[in-house]
Amino acid sequence: AAFFLGGKPETFQAVAGRARNEIGNELGLTEKDTFRFAWIVDFPMFEKDDEGKIDFSHNPFSMPQGGMEALQGDPLQVYAYQYDLACNGYELISGGIRNHKPEIMYKAFEIAGYPNDEVNKRFGGMVKAFKYGAPPHGGCAAGIDRIVMLLADEANIREVIMFPMNQRAEDLLMNAPSEPTNEQLRELHLRVIPKE
Numbered sequence: 001a002a003f004f005l006g007g008k009p010e011t012f013q014a015v016a017g018r019a020r021n022e023i024g025n026e027l028g029l030t031e032k033d034t035f036r037f038a039w040i041v042d043f044p045m046f047e048k049d050d051e052g053k054i055d056f057s058h059n060p061f062s063m064p065q066g067g068m069e070a071l072q073g074d075p076l077q078v079y080a081y082q083y084d085l086a087c088n089g090y091e092l093i094s095g096g097i098r099n100h101k102p103e104i105m106y107k108a109f110e111i112a113g114y115p116n117d118e119v120n121k122r123f124g125g126m127v128k129a130f131k132y133g134a135p136p137h138g139g140c141a142a143g144i145d146r147i148v149m150l151l152a153d154e155a156n157i158r159e160v161i162m163f164p165m166n167q168r169a170e171d172l173l174m175n176a177p178s179e180p181t182n183e184q185l186r187e188l189h190l191r192v193i194p195k196e
Helices: 009-026 102-111 116-131 144-151 182-187
Strands: 037-044 046-048 054-056 079-087 090-097 138-142
Touching (some): 079 138, 090 144, 102 116
Antiparallel strands (some): 037 079, 046 054, 090 138
16 A cells, blocks of 8 residues: 655644554564654754744744844744654653854844744743853753653553543542632632623
8 A cells, every 4th residue: 555645744644654553563664562663853943934924833932043143034944943853753862952142032033023022021931041141951851751751661641640631631630720719819819700
């Protein structure tokens, strides 16, 4: 059999991935009882949205590879210092190197259509800190639940999460979220205005 998928990649990538996994399992082509790791690097810094506008493709606070010089050319050719560690197709760790230079940050946001005053308004604390001379820095975050899922040989992350939530962010085991009490609202100086 041959599969042909057309259109915008984001509309069919999930289907193609599921088909690949099912066919691999059915034909015995998928390795079992092994962990295969891969570093994913060279993420595009920008992408075009449906209206053709340039926007950030992932993390707007990552340092562009090549710094300010890279931002002078075609934005769709700029890569960010971002990285993921995947294992058996699951993202386990995601991180990047922070864009710690205000002039480069302003330029990157300008390319995505954000003027300097908007950047200052929304991210003023970060910009101010960087103006004092923050050193180059980066980091990553690990998805412990995904790591446990792989070690437990489970195909669904909900099998290893103690209090799984549904797609509406409700925890059916704990009946959460629940309505706040009047005492809780008063403590926070809040009130609920009923819909008319």
